[in-house]
Amino acid sequence: MAKEQANWARGITMRPGDRWYTGWVYLLPGFFIFAALVLYPLGLTFWYSFHDWAGIGRPVWLGLGNYLKLFQDKLFWQGIFHNLQFVIFYSIIPIVLGLVLSSILHQRWFKGVTLFRTLLFLPQILPMVLIGIIWRWLYSPVNGPINQILKAIGLKALARPWLGDFDWALPSLGIVATWYFYGFCMVVFLAGIQKIEPHLYDAAGLDGASALQQFWYITLPDLRREIGVVMMFTFITALKVFDVVFVTTRGGPGDSTLVTSLYLYEKAFKQKAVGYGASIAVILTIFTILIALFLRRYQERKV
């Protein structure tokens, strides 16, 4: 039959007696779970975002009211701006560090490389909340090791209440994220490097290419896919950062570390403006999807 042949051509095998919907039936259980846990809440959030609602009682229809207010909300835009600053620390610096470390460590120059790899990856196994608490202590002006060391080596002038300093709080939290993610980048890149043909390096070496040139012309182009994956992942994480800010500065001092998801939490759960919080969530989701699509297109174009 023509239909079966068409299916065959698309790589779908149907045996005699199979109905067209057999495959779809198998999808149903998974679809229900997906619908209940993802689509339904997503749709509900979208629905609430058009209402004034305190979490109980009747939602009042506002139309685009929440969105109009949101676009004029200075704190919301500040939050987005801080998220974008976090991209530098969540994504760009860890990728650069990961590339450098992986190209050093894959060469097995010295003994104990495996140990180093493991140690550098270690931050990844800790929960972010715990990491926040550890770093809060490291940065503390009361017996915090960072200030203690600065004082001990005569750099007392540099010691400061890191997390309470308007200029330093965001970079200080950023460094925590960098410390968390560079090990992850490194491991992904190491795996990528291992699949590059060794003879490419041998040939380049014979032709007199320096280590830097080998990195630039062989390693980097061949890691394009890995870089794309890691960038997508870390970028999205930077856009939805919450935990590390919540357990350290709570957006302070002032609003200098206020990020979008924390603002969402304050509005929806503390101030009980659930509709308004939902509109923040919707914009954040759209924003994240757009960036993911952009990164993906960029990745594909280069392939």
Add this chain to the structure above:
Amino acid sequence: MKKLLIGLLLLLSVASAQTLKEWDLLNRGVTNSVQEQLNKEFLEAHPGVTIERNSMSFDDLIATVNLALSSNDPPDIAMVNQGANDMGAAVKAGLLLNLDTYAEKYGWADLYSSKLIDRFRWSDDHKFGIGHLYGMASTAQFVGVYYNKAIFKQAGISIPETFEEMQTSFASLKAAGITPLAYGNLEGWPGIHLYSSVQHLFSTTEELDELIFARGGTWITDGNIEAARIIQDWVKQGYLTEGFSGIGYDDSWGLFLQGQAAMMITGTWITGEFVSNPDIGFFLMPPLAANKGTIPPHIAGTEVPFTISVNSKNADLAAEYINFMHSPRAADLWLEAGLVPAMKADESLIQEGSLVADTYIAWQKINEANAMGHYIDWATPSFYDTTTSAIQQLEASRVTPEEFVAILDKDFQEHLSKQ
């Protein structure tokens, strides 16, 4: 036949048994054990009754209790926080029982200052602080000054009678190389208490009521600006723990407990942590010299109050439970545990000169003078977030005292215009 009879009897006894579902936030060590004891004694006095207790943290309770009250199977008794966001919203949604008749029956209005009881009131036209009663709370919390007696003696200073004297003692302590005030404002909320403790000295309780119950008025007043200027001055003079902007609340009281500062301005919820150090005492914020001898308004309130669900099938029993929580026996148990009951307790239980005695006497003074101020973050739903951020900016001199009160007032006027 016999078996059937026994079965029937069992069934009957089950049917007559009443279950009270109770939600609270008394989940920490001392408060938890007192609440357990009170529940036990209530059950002993009411055979056939069972209590299903659900105790959780403040944040968890705030996030879930209103939803639970609006469900098909609500708790009979639940702690619901005061203010428009929580109790106000629950009243508006018709989730809470009007307790007026019970209050009259048990005489709740005479237990403590009407200024505190008014905070459990909402009127039919949804005004805060007047109208029907929706809750009751049995322990008091207020902000004052903890001090280290040994450091005071060493520095030759005594409990100040005026605010001006207190500032003079700050200067002499600082000159002697002692940090006058233990303070950490990483989380932002301790700043609300520091600022409003000073701000209250320049206000009357009537003015504060206006602002906190959002009846009108403005935050742009000379007193509010002056208080902001004083906080900036304290920062500049180095009266607060060095690096306070990066220090958490727990670290700050830890420093004070270890004797690394002479005083700490904070709330009585922390008394339990301080009783281990016999050097620590407590006094109320002293009034301005112009008002010497009076008790100025203090940041004061109660624990989160108990309410009754409008759908409770055991409302009478639930009211009896709440009444037991305010009995002399309950007051004594709280006092023995080091917490200040909102109502009078058996004073022979307190040890003279102890920290608990200091706080208990201080509370009686506030109560008698009706000097109840407020947690200013209640003023509007977003006031907590606005104020914490603004105070951190004030302390870092990112805004002037005038700009600071303007930030507060902007939030406040926006809220008023929506009402």
